[in-house]
Amino acid sequence: MDTSRPEPPLSELYQELILDHYRRPRNKGVLEHPTHSVALNNPLCGDEIDLQLQVEGGVITDLRFLGRGCSISQAAASMMTQVVKQRPLSDALALADRMSAMMHGDEGAAKDKALGDLRALAGVSKFPVRVKCALLPWNALKDAVKS
């Protein structure tokens, strides 16, 4: 008897682009004087992210992150910093919703060019326990904006 879910392809989860962001993260580091910052971790598996934003006139002019964790959480953070840089906060929050929709299997969101490299993470939606890894940096972004 096999009660497990059908096997999703691992190659879809671990694409080269994801491993590239994991090993050569973009915007990794610290901002000298961030206007917003937040540290978030996933107590279940220990993924950590420390996100700092420079917001001027409602626009994210710069951002950096520090983090430790699995390839999915760290690649998602790197990709996120690329797509929200130089964007108004409202756009960034709308992208957070698109990302969440993609993680819950929304195929339209998975084709949305505004998500940039993040579209490589569409396969994560087939691995439910890993969805929280991909959303960790986005939850940090939402928390930072609220603070």
Add this chain to the structure above:
Amino acid sequence: MLDAARIRADFPLLQQQEHGHRIVYLDNAATTQKPQAVLDAIADYYHTTNANVHRGAYDLAIRATEAYEAARGRVARFVNAWAPEGVVFTRGTTEAINLVAGSYGRANVGPGDTVVVTAMDHHSNLVPWQILCQEKGASLRMVEITEDGRVDLSDYGRALERRPKVVAFPYVSNALGTVNPAAQLTRLAHAAGAAVLVDGAQSTPHLRVDVRDLDCDFYALSGHKMLGPMGSGALVAKPGLLDAMPPYHGGGEMISRVWDDHSTYNQLPHKFEAGTPNVEGAVGLAAAIDYLEGVGLDRIAEHEVTLARAAIEQLSQIEGVTVYGPRDHRAGVVSFTYGDIHPHDLATILDQDGVCIRAGHHCAQPLMRRLNVAATARASFYLYNDRDDVAALGASLVKAGALFGYVPA
């Protein structure tokens, strides 16, 4: 080696497949699968014996009470307890340790006193003592470990110079597999005047335990890690100590006489078992002990050590893999990392081959900091695992290595 294939036939869950593969269950330090005999004992209890214990005058209630108390006797014999009334049923190791910290600790630890734990303790043998020390203004002293993952005996000696009130340590480390010299650690702590609690969560399922031989004061164990049901477990203690301790939880069963403003308390062990107990858990745990003793604890221990050695040998052949913990004096737990592949990624990749391992900090964050890793992957073996499982682990790791570019696909 045990005939693991024959043993597996007794475990219904291990007959099923995961993602089209034979299930290779290597997360036994987290919890174990249950043999049919345990499932039958629980079902049989509800089919034939269920009633509330220690209060009914009718035959059914008497039979339920007898089943519950027989289970207590079974646990007592299994670990050579001082007396059956020195076995308090709990939800598991965590509750047993909280009971000792909350009762013995509160009564005996005061401002300026010291409680000693080790850097390889599970959170369940650390956080209750942190809470106690914060409440009492006492200090918590964490004993360091050596580079190969043993208790640092010279640091242990320095900690004992503080004349601690309580010393707590694990018999077997859940994260590293280290088997600690529990009798020696106990002797040293007693010489310094401390009461000793041994966390037996990882030792009781895997090696022959004799608490009188250890001569500790308190010994905590979990049923679900030794083929028994979740929510079963026990605190095994010297009855004299238990007798002098204030109650932990208040409620029915633990009282003798109750007035408007105060009560007197029941005898041991009932004084520490407030409320309707988990009778099915106790009955299932007794059946698990029967099963384990039927196979033989010495044979189980030898089987696991053989598998752990084989796994370490296999993992060591994969370039980029680091194995943690001592080379000798270890149980069937193998903690490792593989290059920059995060343990969670490893666990996801291995899962696709039906290989279940644990990834994370193993509820031992202070230990992970000392190993300078955020997390490790952990394979832990039991009596139903065999060399094929070790081979499946190795093959699946090579696949992970290929996905991350460590080995040719």
